[in-house]
Amino acid sequence: MKLVLIGAPAAGKGTQAARLVKHYGIAHISTGDMLREEVAKGTELGKEAKSIMASGGLVSDELMIAIVKERIQKDDCKNGFILDGFPRTVVQAEKLDEMVKVDKVVYINAPDDVMLERLTARQTCPKCGATYNKLFLPSKVEGICDHCATELTQRKDDTVEAGRNRIKTFHEQSEPLVGFYTEKGILIEVDGTMPIDEITNAIVKGLDA
Numbered sequence: 465m466k467l468v469l470i471g472a473p474a475a476g477k478g479t480q481a482a483r484l485v486k487h488y489g490i491a492h493i494s495t496g497d498m499l500r501e502e503v504a505k506g507t508e509l510g511k512e513a514k515s516i517m518a519s520g521g522l523v524s525d526e527l528m529i530a531i532v533k534e535r536i537q538k539d540d541c542k543n544g545f546i547l548d549g550f551p552r553t554v555v556q557a558e559k560l561d562e563m564v565k566v567d568k569v570v571y572i573n574a575p576d577d578v579m580l581e582r583l584t585a586r587q588t589c590p591k592c593g594a595t596y597n598k599l600f601l602p603s604k605v606e607g608i609c610d611h612c613a614t615e616l617t618q619r620k621d622d623t624v625e626a627g628r629n630r631i632k633t634f635h636e637q638s639e640p641l642v643g644f645y646t647e648k649g650i651l652i653e654v655d656g657t658m659p660i661d662e663i664t665n666a667i668v669k670g671l672d673a
């Protein structure tokens with residue numbers, strides 16, 4: 465099963481991707497996570513991506529396409545994969561089409577104000593990668609990871625200013641993907657304001673139909 469998840473920042477892509485990879489036994493490919501790793505390691509790619517990511521813009525299509533092309537050839541993708549955060553532009557989608565046949569595209573839709581509110585309340589564990597949200601998925605002890613007791617951090621681009629830019633970038637560059645995949649007849653749209661479990665159920669129902 466080869467899936468693509470689209471949605472504005474904080475629509476719930478990462479949360480749902482983590483559940484879907486378990487359910488279907490497929491690989492999770494988050495281009496945002498891959499870029500954050502490069503930034504943390506201080507590689508050339510990381511240096512190039514750092515300021516673009518912090519401001520809420522998009523890394524170049526050329527770079528992203530090269531990264532994904534290499535990643536989907538790895539062994540863990542043999543059973544399929546879920547692309548979380550790619551494609552983000554029509555150019556990326558067209559190139560992806562040339563690389564592989566995508567089975568379904570899940571679009572998690574939510575209003576801008578909901579996403580901005582969620583985004584600024586997000587917390588991540590820098591050690592084990594667990595994600596929390598002060599609004600609807602809080603850690604048991606405030607600011608501390610439930611799994612490994614590490615102090616939680618906030619993503620640098622989860623501020624109001626960068627968040628607004630990321631939502632604007634989504635509307636300008638990524639929203640056209642909804643039309644692109646609707647025309648191909650492979651888009652499933654779900655309401656991202658529902659509780660997390662209900663969103664997962666709606667996605668699985670759509671994918672298994």
Ligand code: AMP
Nearest residue numbers: 495496516517521522523528549550552
């Ligand atoms: P994410 O974790 O998916 O929200 O991605 C974080 C940031 O990484 C984005 O705001 C972009 O700056 C960059 N990024 C991730 N995926 C892509 C992509 N497919 N194309 C361009 N930039 C990307």
